[in-house]
Amino acid sequence: MTEFIHHIPALIIVIPLLWGFATPLIGRLSKKGMYAWVVTALAITEALTIAQIYLVLTQGTQVYVMGGATYNTTIPPDSGGIPVRIILTVDAFSAFMAFTAATVTLAGGIYSITSEEGTSGESMYYTLLLLMLSGMLGMVMTGDLFNFFVFLEINSLASAGLIAYRVGKGISVEAAFKYAIISSVGALIYLFGVGILYGEYDALNLAMVASRMQFTGLDKVVMALFTVALAMKAGSVPLHYWVPDAYGKAPGAISAILVTASQASLYALFRVCFSLFGLGSNTLTTGWFLISLGLLSMFVGVTMALIQTDIKRLMAYHAISQTGYMLLGVGVGLATLGTAAFSQYGLQAMEGGIFHIINHAMYKGLLFLTAGAVIYRLGTSDLNKMGGLAHNMKYTTVFFMIGALSIAGIPPFNGFASKLMIYESTYLFNPILSIIAIVVSVLTLASFVKVFHSAFMGPKLYDVKEVPKAMLVGMAILTSLIILFGLFPNIAIQYLVGPAAKALANQAAYISSVMGGA
Amino acid sequence: MVGALNTYVTPSGFWNPILWLIAFLISLLLAYIIWSRGEKSYKKETEQVKPFFAGNVIESKERAHVRAHNIYWGFVEALRPYYMALKRIHTGDVNDYVAWFIGVTSFMLIIYFLWGVKP
Amino acid sequence: MLGNLPYITVVIVAGIGIYAMMWKRNLIKVVIGVSLLESAVNLFLVSLGYRAGGVAPIYTNAPSTKMVLPTPQALTLTSIVIGVAVDALLLSFCVVIYRHYGTLDPRKVRRLRG
């Protein structure tokens, strides 16, 4: 048993991967069995990610050597001091991201049981879903630059397939095509950077490269390639054009999971800025890069959302806008890294940004699921054709209201907790940042009020029933977490977010977890 | 003082959700007490439950619902030039998607070459 | 100069790929652009590990001569495999788009915008 717990990081990635490929076989035998199979896989992964958080909190950063003699011999004695194997490096931030991804996927998976029931190729849907999860988890847990690329591509390909899952007279395919083009370009540009780093430092391990980093001219090229490619995958303005297409046209549950997929890239962006380049680079420049992307994303995203008339496209623009908060919070942390201001407010700004990651995953996931529920019943995503759903779909309405209040940062829901942290720390860096953040928050509220009115309020126009139970369960999982994090933000900060922020900020600890020594 | 437990502390502020929730529920009770003193009956199935249309004739329920695209006219109107510019760059053309990406990468290359590394 | 030839080729191929993605008014040609960029990256990786006069790094009991680096070759192989999957997926999307839209012009394949 004690031996087993050290294999958790590998199992988290492997279980969805293998179970995913087995899904079509079981789907042949029995539909019900397949649902049970998939939900079991998701539940096990979720349980393992929780166990992993516990493990990381109690025992510190976990490293796992793929195919090594033992699980933690990062540098074999005959390798000349180079970590030759693929190493998973799970610190508190990775564990946090893995938990986020697994939770949303669990809710989305349960939701899909009825929402995708009876579509052709249902078993492929679950295969791709599990592959997508595996990709996300790999992205956040790997400590290897090239391995990250592989997981990124696994995730992108699975996502592209799922976005196009409902052809929708070709529109979904158009969205998937754009997504696939832009993400493969991004991934290739990233791979270029990996190649340059390998050429310079003879290593692919992130910690190894970080410890050897010289900041030559080529490294500056790598900085540009990495940060822009990952910012694009995270969906920040002005590289956000694929987001409304992809999120807007994917099936409901997939949109929710795509949010966490983007966040996995966001994780990588932060990881690269902090752990790879860290204090050797000009953190003011990289910090302001994140901050300005954050401000642009927040404002452009929300103002575009305000004028949308397609329910999911509107929410997709909000996903961009909320990503801005994370970039802003963590960007302020990065810009102050290594100065006195960091302990004064920089770390808290990072906590706010990182807390916002999980909050956003929960409430935006919930909102996409409610949007999916509305589309499931009405068959249209056009807000102009909706109305009066609150008369019949009470639970969906309540779930939507909770999600909307949360994303708008209305107390006492979780969005407020993280936004409060961001407002009350970033203003010390520059007062304008907080002002824009507050204004964007109310614009968010406004556009959700628009959805609330046009979809749920008004006279009873359609005689529809409430959505089936499985969909409600999926929504309820996320809702309960929203309320939990909203009412007990301290617990989240203490056990999830605080350690994650500290782990992210501490480059030396990350390097030494793999390289050993101080 | 009250409920130091669970107070969420930020660099320059604090917030205690549980305490607010309790106070809110108690205030809700207060409001409910006043509300419940009031008359609760009304004449159902009469003209008075019809929505107010200021004397206009509304032939169907659909007409009584204000649709999504009519909302926030005043706001969009006030920011018209901004929205015109914003709509112009959201072309939906896959060539432009790649072009923006390459453009931003080149821009950041220049920025990082100038200020990328601590002097 | 001659030693840098692979890298110059990489830049040229990548440039052509990016040009195709940015300016070609046909989705298939855009996919070709992605494919070219892939090839450029693969070439880049492989040439990173090249040692003049080296042998392939596949012997267990290798002769004590220079070998080319094994890792970039492994990377390239992986990258090629992923690239094939990406190209296949993109082309199949093109097929479906053409079936529904009747065109492959990116100026017309933009029902999603704004």
Add this chain to the structure above:
Amino acid sequence: MMYVLLALYIIAAPFIVGALGILYGMVLKGIDRKLTARMQGRVGPPLRQPFYDVLKLLEKECIIPENAVKWLFNAAPLIALAASITTLLYLPIGPFPPLFSGNGDLIVILYLLEVPCLAILAGGFAAGSPYSTVGSQREMVLMISCEFPLAAAIIALAWKYSSIYPGLKAFSLTTFVNNPIWNNVGVLGFIGVGILLIVMLALSTSGLGRLPFDIAEAGTEISGGMLVEYTGRNLGILYINDAVRVVVFATLINAMFFPYKLSPLIANYVALPLAASLTIDFLFYLFKVFLIAFVTVTLMRVAFPRYRVDDVVKFYWGIAGLATLAALILIVMDTFFGW
């Protein structure tokens, strides 16, 4: 024992503050109507008229329109009133520190102020009438417009405090009350804070939905807007909520800009027992609240006509927004140059 007292405190607090807010709010409403009438050359209703109004509304039928989403339509007024009352708990009432001090700061208050608006506009949407819908979405536009100068004003003041007192919680109202802003700024900052005060007064007028910013109710255009379908006890609760909100906004501005007490001044001449000084300060607070309410509600109503919706946006994001940004710059300059 400790916990029992604590529980009693938490339970009693909303009742005490709620009663104060409701009663004083109603009195202010009465005074406002009387004064407005006098300024327009009328006699006006008696001071206790608002109480009669509420009692009358409670006796009337409470009609739920057929298109309404019933549960939300009924819940909205209650949530609005409850949220308004809880906001008062975070504000210093006269000489007393906020009852929940240390548990909610200015940003929390900013959002708690939004909750009642939000509840009412949700109620307006839930009514299912085009008039109330138009009113509700106008209210939302008003909230958007106000947010920019409001956020700028709060952040500017908090930034100032954080630069003067790095050890204190800059967003805490206790900081504001113990260190009045005017005493902590030079000439430039004084001008800046003055601008902020004017903007805040305008903002509280629109936060209360009064003329010239009553676009969401606009009796003459959209027949009461959000409230058009509300009748009987629901409308009564909304009426009370409106009264409480006047007290809330006036108290907030009082705490942010005029947290002065009268008792130290008197104590220079006469020795005062604690009870007496508290009473004097409390009465002084009531007077200040009246003055602020008079400026934001009565004077504005008499002096200005109603704005159009897009003009409100242009006003707050244009002139008022630029003014607050200018104030922010002045305050920052004040800190760096120290005049």
